[in-house]
Amino acid sequence: MLLTLDLDSEVPIYQQIRDRVVEAIADGELAEGSALPSTRQLAADLAINFHTVNKAYDLLRQEGIIRINRKSGAVIRRDPGSGPPAPGYADDWQERLRTLLAEATVHGVPGEEVLQRCGGVLTSFHDQRTTKEPSV
Numbered sequence: 001m002l003l004t005l006d007l008d009s010e011v012p013i014y015q016q017i018r019d020r021v022v023e024a025i026a027d028g029e030l031a032e033g034s035a036l037p038s039t040r041q042l043a044a045d046l047a048i049n050f051h052t053v054n055k056a057y058d059l060l061r062q063e064g065i066i067r068i069n070r071k072s073g074a075v076i077r078r079d080p081g082s083g084p085p086a087p088g089y090a091d092d093w094q095e096r097l098r099t100l101l102a103e104a105t106v107h108g109v110p111g112e113e114v115l116q117r118c119g120g121v122l123t124s125f126h127d128q129r130t131t132k133e134p135s136v
Contacts, residue, residue, distance in 0.1 A: 017056035
């Protein structure tokens with residue numbers, strides 16, 4: 001998994017790490033059971049503070065996407081084939097989606113274009129999962 005971060009972005013680095021991991025799972029680059037680099041290793045690779053990586057991993061853990069323990073480190077817990085989401089997940093997700101769609105509306109992106117882009121992104125995840133072998 002190759003993480004690309006924008007150090008000049010207004011999005012905090014820990015959030016970018018979290019987002020890239022989630023995208024890698026959706027793209028099929030990471031599957032359930034795949035190990036992530038240690039916080040210190042990823043921090044060294046990215047030339048950032050390990051506390052920043054730790055914050056990203058903790059967020060992923062809280063969201064149920066990874067599990068962390070002393071023996072195995074950080075491991076992917078969920079991928080698209082992991083079954084239905086936890087109870088209440090869809091409602092929480094819809095609230096975040098509402099805010100994202102509101103941003104597009106405020107910026108004048110037409111509804112038709114929003115739907116088209118959403119469909120394109122979902123299709124790209126499906127295409128990635130059917131054409132890539134997960135890395136371990």
